[in-house]
Amino acid sequence: MRKIxxxxxxxxxxxxxxxTALLFALLMPLILTAIxxxxxxxxxxxxxxxxxxVLVLNLDQGAPLSPSAALPxxxxxxxxxxxxxxxxxxxxxxxxxxxxxxxxxxxxVAAGRAAAAIYIPATFTADALAxxxxxxxxxxxxxxxxxxxxxxxxxxxxxxxxxxRLLDARLAGPEAVPGAMRAVVPEIAEVASGAKPVxxxxxxxxxxxxxxxxxxxxxxxxxxxxxxxxxxxxxMLISPTGKGEVVGGQIxxxxxLALxxxxxxxxxxxxxxRVDWGPWENAMLLGAVFALAASGxxxxxxxxxxxxxxxxxxxxxxxxxxxxxxxxxVPLYAYPDxxxxxxxxxxxxxxxxxxxxxxxxxxxARVWLPAAILAATAAMTGGFGAWRxxxx
Amino acid sequence: MLQVKNLIKxxxxxxxxHGVSFAVGKGESFGLLGPNGAGKSTTIAxxxxxxxxxxxxxxxxxxxxRENPRAAKRLMGVxxxxxxxxxxLSARENLNFWGALYGLYGKELRTRVDAGLEIVALADxxxxxxxxxSGGMKRRINIAASLLHQPALLIMDEPTAGVDPxxxxxxxxTVKRLNAEQGLTVVYTSHYMEEVEYLCxxxxxxxxxxxIAGGTLDDVRHLVGTDVTVRLKVREPGESLVxxxxxxxxxxxxxxxxxxxxxxVDEPAEDLPDLLAAVRGSGQKLLGVEVEExxxxxxxxxxxxxxxxx
Numbered sequence: 001m002r003k004i005x006x007x008x009x010x011x012x013x014x015x016x017x018x019x020t021a022l023l024f025a026l027l028m029p030l031i032l033t034a035i036x037x038x039x040x041x042x043x044x045x046x047x048x049x050x051x052x053x054v055l056v057l058n059l060d061q062g063a064p065l066s067p068s069a070a071l072p073x074x075x076x077x078x079x080x081x082x083x084x085x086x087x088x089x090x091x092x093x094x095x096x097x098x099x100x101x102x103x104x105x106x107x108x109v110a111a112g113r114a115a116a117a118i119y120i121p122a123t124f125t126a127d128a129l130a131x132x133x134x135x136x137x138x139x140x141x142x143x144x145x146x147x148x149x150x151x152x153x154x155x156x157x158x159x160x161x162x163x164x165r166l167l168d169a170r171l172a173g174p175e176a177v178p179g180a181m182r183a184v185v186p187e188i189a190e191v192a193s194g195a196k197p198v199x200x201x202x203x204x205x206x207x208x209x210x211x212x213x214x215x216x217x218x219x220x221x222x223x224x225x226x227x228x229x230x231x232x233x234x235x236m237l238i239s240p241t242g243k244g245e246v247v248g249g250q251i252x253x254x255x256x257l258a259l260x261x262x263x264x265x266x267x268x269x270x271x272x273x274r275v276d277w278g279p280w281e282n283a284m285l286l287g288a289v290f291a292l293a294a295s296g297x298x299x300x301x302x303x304x305x306x307x308x309x310x311x312x313x314x315x316x317x318x319x320x321x322x323x324x325x326x327x328x329x330v331p332l333y334a335y336p337d338x339x340x341x342x343x344x345x346x347x348x349x350x351x352x353x354x355x356x357x358x359x360x361x362x363x364x365a366r367v368w369l370p371a372a373i374l375a376a377t378a379a380m381t382g383g384f385g386a387w388r389x390x391x392x
Numbered sequence: 393m394l395q396v397k398n399l400i401k402x403x404x405x406x407x408x409x410h411g412v413s414f415a416v417g418k419g420e421s422f423g424l425l426g427p428n429g430a431g432k433s434t435t436i437a438x439x440x441x442x443x444x445x446x447x448x449x450x451x452x453x454x455x456x457x458r459e460n461p462r463a464a465k466r467l468m469g470v471x472x473x474x475x476x477x478x479x480x481l482s483a484r485e486n487l488n489f490w491g492a493l494y495g496l497y498g499k500e501l502r503t504r505v506d507a508g509l510e511i512v513a514l515a516d517x518x519x520x521x522x523x524x525x526s527g528g529m530k531r532r533i534n535i536a537a538s539l540l541h542q543p544a545l546l547i548m549d550e551p552t553a554g555v556d557p558x559x560x561x562x563x564x565x566t567v568k569r570l571n572a573e574q575g576l577t578v579v580y581t582s583h584y585m586e587e588v589e590y591l592c593x594x595x596x597x598x599x600x601x602x603x604i605a606g607g608t609l610d611d612v613r614h615l616v617g618t619d620v621t622v623r624l625k626v627r628e629p630g631e632s633l634v635x636x637x638x639x640x641x642x643x644x645x646x647x648x649x650x651x652x653x654x655x656x657v658d659e660p661a662e663d664l665p666d667l668l669a670a671v672r673g674s675g676q677k678l679l680g681v682e683v684e685e686x687x688x689x690x691x692x693x694x695x696x697x698x699x700x701x702x
Binding site: 006010014038232237240 | 410461468470472475477478480481485494693
């Protein structure tokens, strides 16, 4: 065990001596966070990149036009959810998706994964026809008012139109509708999601930290290949040091470096840009399991590559690919659904979503799923890398 | 101190070491000589535990390498062919790391590192990074790193490859001194026969993965007999000169070259005056004389038909 720490410590000292690599690992993500966080604040709020995702919870049970009339029941909620929100015109700006859990939908809005959540109550049609107050509730993120406004606009247009039509019906034949309907003006209750808005600076602080931690971890994994090229790996194996200790030392060194980098970047963005990472214990848990997952990827990559040069190329290519796929450069809501699905296969995605949830103040319970997925990624990639290196 | 028995190593279908055997006694300096590709480095890699032999056994100080590699490795110091150091660390930091891998810590490690730096005469440069050192200085730290745990057996795999003459002499003198003064057992591989002749009392010559000759230096040299080559350089070596040289008693054979007549003799000290007289008698002006005793190069040439450095 002592030798594992010795080899890991030696690797850390060597990394700290490499000033260029150190600047790249710590300074670049801070600079990019500052640039992107400042420059893209408007873009994140503007939502002009692609149709904004809107979540719809339609519980409307409909109601007959008149208890005495032998006509089929009306479903205003279905008209809004299926006809209006899925019309070709609206689909140019909004992509509606049905959901079954209001709390989850609100959380997605708070975390920036959806522009708005539209809640249609079970008694919406009945209340409208009966002249009672009938609300369609649109949950938007005050941090991204423009994106939410599109959904609000569409719903408001629908309710205005519905109001007008109901009034026309009343004027045409008051006997056709209940008398109480005269007072009906369906309203939109625009309510903030209740969660704290996530700023562009927060978003990019997390996204950049994650991308650079993976990149550095893959580079650090490549150090094992450099040790082999330099002959120091053979020299270690000539000494009374087992292969497992050498590989263990390299993995531990990579993990410690990833942990240190992750925490330094979190602390740095907190101090420099006042980034609120949410509750520290949750943020640190996420940072720790992500660092382990990143180091697992770094070791696994080193295990399948031939030389240091390949590892350098892989660190840039794979680090950027994982970053881009998971929404590091452009927020994920701007991506088509197929890309969003692919993103779920990257550790960056789960870590980023976990951080965004914590930044939005959605509570500690939402940290466990990403943490578990990242821990599993660390175990699988690290285990594979260790096995491959020890038997290589 | 070291016993190597019938080592065989295959890489895929290719067998690169075919049943190599030799033994090295305690305090001995043993040479493993052979051209590039002879199987020296593969044999050394198996002795060091870097490669596992397909067959055969290795005993270091009586410890079986296959059964107890850690104990066997503790007895060995290995100076690799390439400089295996961390350029970004200082000389002392490098030695600290390598010493710690052999289980040295605290005061003992400091003492051993100090001693190592003294042996290679680099104590005054200990705080400087390896990347600022010359090639020769790096080689010396490379040697010091292998001596920290006071091994009983020192294995040197072509340690002078690519080294300038001054550093080469320094390395050879250091090894000679360690062997003579501290009784360190040395296994020295090289394709430079003069290094092996300088350092080693016994040797084995490897070619194509087999030991083709072995024994003391004299034993091996005498494989080609004891004849000494005398090369008499003249401007125009004619038939009359060849005949005159052949007539000298003690001359076993004569060959004519473009600028010399070459004679093989038993006792050059006795025959040389007669050979010089034969040149004068032929009317030729003597331009130079070269006397060459049998050496490992000629042995290798004799055994394989190739030069060592081919």
